[in-house]
Amino acid sequence: MKKIIIVFFIMAFLSLAVNAQKYITKTGKISFFSSAPLENIEAVNDQVNAALDFSTGDFVFKVLMKSFEFPKSLMQEHFNENYVESDKYPDASFTGKITNIKDINVANNNTVIVQAQGDLTIHGVTKKINTSGTIGIKNGVLTGYSKFTILLKDYNISIPKTVVNNISKTIEITVNIILNKLNN
Amino acid sequence: MKTWLKILLILFFMGIISAFLVYHFVINKPHPDYDKEPAKYSLKANELFNQFTSNKKESEKKYNGQVVEISGKCTSIEQNDSLAVVVFSFKAGMFGDEGIRCTLLPKYKSGITKYKKDSEIKIKGFCSGYNDTDVILIKCSIQNKTP
Numbered sequence: 001m002k003k004i005i006i007v008f009f010i011m012a013f014l015s016l017a018v019n020a021q022k023y024i025t026k027t028g029k030i031s032f033f034s035s036a037p038l039e040n041i042e043a044v045n046d047q048v049n050a051a052l053d054f055s056t057g058d059f060v061f062k063v064l065m066k067s068f069e070f071p072k073s074l075m076q077e078h079f080n081e082n083y084v085e086s087d088k089y090p091d092a093s094f095t096g097k098i099t100n101i102k103d104i105n106v107a108n109n110n111t112v113i114v115q116a117q118g119d120l121t122i123h124g125v126t127k128k129i130n131t132s133g134t135i136g137i138k139n140g141v142l143t144g145y146s147k148f149t150i151l152l153k154d155y156n157i158s159i160p161k162t163v164v165n166n167i168s169k170t171i172e173i174t175v176n177i178i179l180n181k182l183n184n
Numbered sequence: 185m186k187t188w189l190k191i192l193l194i195l196f197f198m199g200i201i202s203a204f205l206v207y208h209f210v211i212n213k214p215h216p217d218y219d220k221e222p223a224k225y226s227l228k229a230n231e232l233f234n235q236f237t238s239n240k241k242e243s244e245k246k247y248n249g250q251v252v253e254i255s256g257k258c259t260s261i262e263q264n265d266s267l268a269v270v271v272f273s274f275k276a277g278m279f280g281d282e283g284i285r286c287t288l289l290p291k292y293k294s295g296i297t298k299y300k301k302d303s304e305i306k307i308k309g310f311c312s313g314y315n316d317t318d319v320i321l322i323k324c325s326i327q328n329k330t331p
Contacts, residue, residue, distance in 0.1 A: 024279045026265055026318065046267060047287060047322065049315050051279050064320055066249060066312035073215045080249075090244055094212045182280055 004140030021055040023142050023179035030063055030175050034168040041075060041167070043068040050177050059116070061094040061175075081155050084123050092122040094129070104135055105115070111136040116146065133175070142179040147172065167177045208329045214275065218323035219289060221307050229256030229272040229284050236314040247311045247319075253327060254284065256307040261296055270294040270307060270324070282317045286324040304328070 028048030034041040049062040065086035071075040080086040096118015104112050111134050120129045134148030149172050152159065159167050207304040225247065232254050236243040259281065268288045275283035284309050288296060299305060309324030 022279070026280075026285060027264070027269065047278070047285070047312070047320050049317060055271070062315045062317075064313040064315055065320055066310075067320060069322075072211075073213050074211055076215070087245075087248065091246060091315060 004111065022051060022182040023116065024051045024182050025049070025177050025179050028061070028175070028177035030061075030173065032068075032170045034170070036166050036168050038166040041070075043070045043079065044071070044093075045078070048177070050069055050179065051182075052053055052098070052144075052179055054104075054106065057098040057119070059094075059096060059098060059118070063092045065090060065092060081131060082160065083152075087121075092120075094118055094120045096129070098135075104137065106140060106142075110139050120150070121183045122150075123157050125155045127154050142177075144177040144179060146175045149173070217293070218251065218308075218310055221289070223253035224250045226253040226255075229254040230274055232276050233272070233284055233319055236319050240314055243304040244313060250311055250314045251308060252311045252321065253306065253308040254286075254293065254321070255304070255328075257302050258299060258305045260301055261299060263293070263296070268296050270296065270299070270305060277317055279292045279317055284319045284321065287328070288324045292326050296331075299326075 026049050027046055028050040029044065029046045030048050031042065031044040045063055045065045045067045047064065050059065052059045065084050066080060068076070068079065070079065072134040084092075096116055099115045099117060100112075101114070103114070113132060114135050115130070115132050117128070117130045119126045121127075127150075129148065130152075131146055135143060136143040136145075149170050151170055153169065159169070232247070232252065236247075254272070257273050258270050260267040260271045262271060270286040270288065271281070271283060272286075273283040275282050286309050306327040307321070307324050308327050309321035312320045312322055314320070
């Protein structure tokens, strides 16, 4: 009986310790930008779910495509209907690992350049991505930033022939997140 | 003035007017006014969440991209410089509470301060989907005048 109680307390302590390492946000911001001869295309989504397990460096991002807001209504319609087909593929995700998570010390206020690698899934297609970014720490709150470029054709996003010269074949993605410690 | 010239002028002006109308109403058409858009579905907040968690695919087909009105007791109101989010939580998950998150239109940001935890709120917004933790409504407007 004594052993069971000790095991129970060890398990409870471990689960608390693991939870204490999780940082999350539900209002992360992802924007993309694509320069084009006729008009630049840009959109913002500030409803992004992101979580980082500080003990392992594992992270996950989840983005709903219909939450992207464009300056122009027609652009938004084309994005959802013709390009990312958001009825068929409602979300995108990025799951992976920060490989140098041990370089970050939460106790110190500083900014660290981090390397992230993982699987980016857009439009139902998953590709390996390696990118770098920064994580800043201030009073226990983490601020993450990264910018990287993807090729539309890698994700089977086809550009209609009529506008092929007016739309860039690449898209620059910018990630801005503020992660707070998860208190469970 | 010669008849052919008159026809040419009329066609020219009609062309200009058509180009203006296409630009104004098609290419540069404004976003829908979600404050005024009627809700396609009206239901209790917990019913909407339960539908998404029990049958994600069917609920996505039904609600994604639609204006939905929900009502219930709000669990919290999150505010920062750019956003005000009304939260209805129904369970605890791996990444904190899970439920429905409603991002308000800017014009409702200041009025939300009179609502507190457990206030009854009727809220209408554009459903952008379920991200495996929360159902997301954006461009939301408060429908009841008092908490």
